[in-house]
Amino acid sequence: MLKEAADLIKKSKYAIAFTGAGISVESGIPPFRGENGIWNKYEEKLFDIVYFNSxxxxxWDxxxxxxxxxxxxxxxxxxxFLLAELEKNGNLKSIITQNIDNLHTKAGNKTVYEVHGNIANLLCQTDGSKYSIADFDLxxxxxxxxxxxxLKPDFVFFGEQLPEYDLNKSIEDCHKCDLLIIIGSTGxxxxxxxxxxxAKENGAKIIEVNPQESVYSNTIADIYIKMGAVDFAENIKKFLD
Ligand SMILES: [Zn+2]
Incomplete structure (x- = not known):
């Protein structure tokens, strides 16, 4: 199946990736949901825009x-890093990510649509100024x-709209792509x-990489690879060369 997936990636003309919390778990980023999730540590209201604004x-404390x-x-x-490599080689056109952890950009990807925003930035809701968190001691x-x-963290709070530009570009790429690789999103x-x-409705093939079956596995996935993201990246490499 890894070979089949690698062949699909190599012969695709416009492949994109769709990533969720599962790709970052092994980087030490806790998911929002689940046993060690952020929701167990912080109250959900902390990420509610109405609460935040009042x-x-x-x-901030x-x-x-x-x-x-x-x-x-x-x-x-x-x-x-695998996704960064694929972009560099011309095998991947963009990443649509639900993650706010900035790790795709840190890995070197250039075209990343962050539909839930990015933790690395801060936003002034009054005049629209944007800052990097690196400029503050927090x-x-x-x-x-x-x-x-x-300032407000520049990721999407409950009760907020998704960022229009990233959302529109994501939808555009779902229309354009002939392959979409899901990694670590359970949908x-x-x-x-x-x-x-x-993407599926528009004729794209779907590869799914998730350690547990998701809503995609038995519905739209053409190839379902039951693996964690890191395992997958380590094992598919030899088929991509
Ligand atoms: Zn301001």
Whole structure:
């Protein structure tokens, strides 16, 4: 099956990847859901836009307490690097990711559509200024250097719209692609989760890599590889050369 998948990747004209939490677990990024998930450590309201906007100081006190630390330290793993390599070789046109961990960019991918935003940036909701988290010590709520407002992490909170540009480009690529590789997304979080279905409807082949079966496995996946992301990346390499 790995060989079959590798052949599909090599002969495709417009392959894209669709990634979720599963690709980053082995980089030490906890998923939001599940046993060691972020939801067990932080209250869900912390990521609710209505709560955030009315309790910015308190919200930042919680966010400063360890939330960013992990994310800043995290490094891409071989699965991220495989996708960077595929893009460099011209075998992959883009990545649509549900992750906010910035690891695809850290791995070297250039065309990454982040439909849930990115933890590496901060946004002023008053004047639209954007900052890198690297410019702040994040020991207390970071303030906009233009207007002094408390900044918001530039990832999508509950109750917020998905970023329009990334969403539109993702949909566009789901129409264009002839192959979509799902890695580590179990297809729970809508509307992003419907991207692979959109690609399938437009005639693309679907490869799915997930250690557990997902909503995609018995429905739209042409090839389902029951493996973790890192295992997959390590084992498919020899077939790609
Ligand atoms: Zn501002």
């Amino acid at each position: 309790h910015k100081k308190e919200a 919680m966010l400063c307490d360890g939330f960013y630390e992990n994310a800043v330290k995290a490094k891409p793993n071989v699965a991220h 020991k207390s709520a970071p303030l906009c250097r233009e207007c002094g407002a408390i 729970i979080v809508y509307p992003a989760a419907s991207m692979p279905n959109l």
